[in-house]
Amino acid sequence: MIPFIFKRIINLIPILLGTSIITFLLIHLVPGDPAEAYLRLSQIPPTDEAAAHIRKELGLDKPLYVQYFIWLLDAFQLDFGESFITGDPVFEEAIYYLWPTLQLTLAAIVLTLIISVPVGILSAVYKDRLFDQVSRILAYVGASMPSFWLGFLLIYFFSFKLGLFPSGSRGTFVHIVLPAVTMCLVYTFTFTRLLRSGILEFMNQPYVMYARSRGLKERVVIGKHVLKNASQPFITAFSISIGNMLAGTVIAENVFAWPGIGRYFVSAIVNRDFPAIQFCVLLMTIIFVLINLIVDIIYAYLDPRIRLKGDQLK
Amino acid sequence: MIKEIMNNKLLVFSGAIIVLMAFVAVFAPYLAPHDPNLTNLAVRLQGPSKDFLLGTDHQGRDILSRLIYGARVSIGSSVLVVAVTMVISIVIGTISGYKGGRIDYFFMRFCDIIMAFPGLVLILAFVGIMGPGLFNLILSIILIQWVTYARIIRGMVLSYKEQNFVTAAKMLGSSNVKIITRHLLPGIIPQIIVLATLDIGTVLLHIAGFSFLGLGIQPPTAEWGAMLNDSRQFLRSHPSLMIYPGMMIFIVVMAFNLFGDKLRDIFDRK
Secondary structure, three states: OHHHHHHHHHHHHHHHHHHHHHHHHHHHHOOOOHHHHHHHHOOOOOOHHHHHHHHHHOOOOOOHHHHHHHHHHHHHOOOOOEOOOOOOEHHHHHHHHHHHHHHHHHHHHHHHHHHHHHHHHHHHHOOOOHHHHHHHHHHHHHHHOOHHHHHHHHHHHHHHHOOOOOOOOOOOOHHHHHHHHHHHHHHHHHHHHHHHHHHHHHHOOHHHHHHHHOOOOHHHHHHHHHHHHHHHHHHHHHHHHHHHHHHHHHHHHHHHOOOOHHHHHHHHHHHOOHHHHHHHHHHHHHHHHHHHHHHHHHHHHHOHHHHHHHHHHO | OHHHHHHHHHHHHHHHHHHHHHHHHHOHHHHOOOOOOOOOHHHOOOOOOOOOOOOEOOOOOEHHHHHHHHHHHHHHHHHHHHHHHHHHHHHHHHHHHHHOHHHHHHHHHHHHHHHOOOHHHHHHHHHHHHOOOHHHHHHHHHHHHHHHHHHHHHHHHHHHHOOHHHHHHHHOOOOHHHHHHHHHHHHHHHHHHHHHHHHHHHHHHHHHHHHHOOOOOOOOOOOHHHHHHHHHHHOOOOOHHHHHHHHHHHHHHHHHHHHHHHHHHHHHHO
């Protein structure tokens, strides 16, 4: 297990380097002069003289590859430049906003699991009965629901009309409920259907019949024998969705004024705050790559074939 | 039997909604009772009346007219995105699958890289780098979306390529272009249309979502996502401002999803 994890971590290095090159290049290939953008944002008149000065100060006069190495060296010291808007280091700003986002994502993930696993199992057990039909309709609704609209509806009913939850910002536990529900609802019903079809697929396998014929209770048969195999596609889809969920916080954060990285990213985009944009892209990539790593490790743990095959290749 | 009719009923129903919406989008200038961008602060935030059937927004603009024109932008740009995506991916997917070799390897590794990241993150990154705006948003979505289809089409081409009718055409001395256009594409395109229909809903959600964030369509252009963003301050006092555009997005996306799903059922049975 340890060599497998170690190898996966080594594999990450080229990916991260590649991402850093791409984000660095893209920012510099964007039409428009970053020096002028900087001046405009600092409200200094963009004369040629001032632009030349800023170019020198920001190191923009050097060749591109030198700029990249300087940037990379700084990056190793966790220096990703200062925000054009606030003048503070983007690293500190982004890390400050990262925690609330992770908190929200985690809440949404937990909520999704709590709802979708039991509903998925029940939909499979009561296939084509009322419960299954309702969950099928809800899956359609969930897939077509714009999450920002859902957020507004939740605010309107649960916050304004019923006064149960606060309508925005971050604070106590109750603040996280509405944004987490907004984020998870879209995924919940998709996963429900996925788990249902996974269970149904394995329901008629010979080993399940054998378990039944041994006189095991239906609950044990499904819980112990079916679920383990049926959960594989579910885990795959789930792991892919975590990245999308993390990006999906952008909308929930905007609707509920949640002070997270998504809101920071969007305001950086609107303000053309290049160092902040660059770091946000990089940060999201790193998080996503790390999630993939964790999921792979879980896979290897669940399915010995994966980690053994990895060892043979060595 | 009952299920069969039920399926077709849904197909007809969702199809009818799509046709209706397309009609509204195309004939927006004739259907809209007012200019969607005409502000008149004297009549701001009014309820439904004879003059303004659904009331007015915070700048006194007619909501119904904005919804009608919004259909144009929302549906129009989604269809555009999906259409361009399809053209790109059909060309690349077919070439990649038919030619094989180095071209295939190059395209497929490129697809691998793009597909390794969650689509939303990539769209956000591209829009972030290129700047907000409808054009950049559309471009970003296309850049990301074509990859998936190119792969699917490549797979289809690979499976058709080995079949007897293609071999026969080759033996008869048909040119590659003729084999692709006459023998391969007719089998592939119907399946791709189904996929495309299913995708319009997703793309529409993306466009509306990004416009809601202020990263897509810029004001004052009427678009459903942007209208929802405008309604934010009046959520408590005038919830109808938020209900109508959200409802429109929901209905249209639902219609496309249902239609695509039922269409796929029919194709799968064959």
